[in-house]
Amino acid sequence: MRPAPPPSQRVVRIPPDQIRNQAEELRSLVAGIEGASVEEGIDMPVLHLPRERLLEGLQILRDGPLAFRHCSMLTAVDRMPEEPRFEVVYGLYSIEHNRWVRVKTRCGEFDAVVPSVTGLWPGANWLERECYDMFGIRFADHPDLRRILMPEGYEGFPLRKEFPREGIEPGRLYREWERRRQEPPATAAGESAGRYEV
Amino acid sequence: MGSLIEAPEPRNAGGQGFFTTRLQHLINWGRKNSLWPMPLGLSCCAIEMMAMVGPRYDLARFGAEAMRFTPRQCDLMIVAGTLTWKMAQAARTVYDQMPEPKWVIAMGVCSSSGGMYKNYAVVQGIDSILPVDIYVPGCPPRPDAVIDALLKIQKKIEKERPLAR
Numbered sequence: 634m635r636p637a638p639p640p641s642q643r644v645v646r647i648p649p650d651q652i653r654n655q656a657e658e659l660r661s662l663v664a665g666i667e668g669a670s671v672e673e674g675i676d677m678p679v680l681h682l683p684r685e686r687l688l689e690g691l692q693i694l695r696d697g698p699l700a701f702r703h704c705s706m707l708t709a710v711d712r713m714p715e716e717p718r719f720e721v722v723y724g725l726y727s728i729e730h731n732r733w734v735r736v737k738t739r740c741g742e743f744d745a746v747v748p749s750v751t752g753l754w755p756g757a758n759w760l761e762r763e764c765y766d767m768f769g770i771r772f773a774d775h776p777d778l779r780r781i782l783m784p785e786g787y788e789g790f791p792l793r794k795e796f797p798r799e800g801i802e803p804g805r806l807y808r809e810w811e812r813r814r815q816e817p818p819a820t821a822a823g824e825s826a827g828r829y830e831v
Numbered sequence: 832m833g834s835l836i837e838a839p840e841p842r843n844a845g846g847q848g849f850f851t852t853r854l855q856h857l858i859n860w861g862r863k864n865s866l867w868p869m870p871l872g873l874s875c876c877a878i879e880m881m882a883m884v885g886p887r888y889d890l891a892r893f894g895a896e897a898m899r900f901t902p903r904q905c906d907l908m909i910v911a912g913t914l915t916w917k918m919a920q921a922a923r924t925v926y927d928q929m930p931e932p933k934w935v936i937a938m939g940v941c942s943s944s945g946g947m948y949k950n951y952a953v954v955q956g957i958d959s960i961l962p963v964d965i966y967v968p969g970c971p972p973r974p975d976a977v978i979d980a981l982l983k984i985q986k987k988i989e990k991e992r993p994l995a996r
Contacts, residue, residue, distance in 0.1 A: 783952070784917045791951050800951030807960055810920055 704754035869905035873912030883974035
């Protein structure tokens, strides 16, 4: 049996000079975008885009020579004391070149709106819904921005830093369902008492 | 004179014997020996529940092997696993759709108390949304434990008075 590799070799890493080259390539690609900056991350280059120029930058990444046609990941980070507070993170993958890039953009708490990328990658639909569900970040022009993990009518956004772990009034939603169940069914045509007939 | 009803001697009855009982006992006897479980398998407890029905533990010995996936045909709901708030409304709807009389087993710590998931997403014990007859601890409980719960439900059914309303 082969001995286990030392810890430094267990993770397959892209060599740092390769990341530097990729970052240089990205810099020249987004040179026309005001406020964009490229950073050399530990595993892939990281592109910071201002919210106003986000779609423009992502369009270049998708349709440009690097062809990042796969939106693999979309999430947010709550960096609470900092301002603006939320950081939306996109993980893009180029199938043709076997290459990754991470894109980050910022939005504040009181204008937590980011343009939706469902126009560029339709698969981002549910990822954005999850992001909205957990952080309360709204995605402008999203076709169907509803909660996805928590039930409809849930209050609060669980992955925000100020959210209590056990939730806000856990039984409230259920009491509301019960109250609705007790109500006499609506008589107007086309209206039903609930989602399911019991 | 003797008693009002004279039972024929068994050897003379020609296979046409009869017995007397109370209607209440007869109903309870029928109910307890033909429970039809509604398997609400929500997570890993469901695997143990399947083992319980399989040949090794063989729930058929106790007359409760006929699991049905429509609540209209069931009278014993086995909530096996973690009930989230997203699922809570559906679970309650399933319970409401079951015909009376009906009983509920909370199988495993998650459905009994929320278990290790003390957080915003998980119902902290299904008794906050359903009336529970018996709680089975364990993570997951062994099939024997659930069979024991079933036997306890049967004992409970024996003591019920179905005609007293």
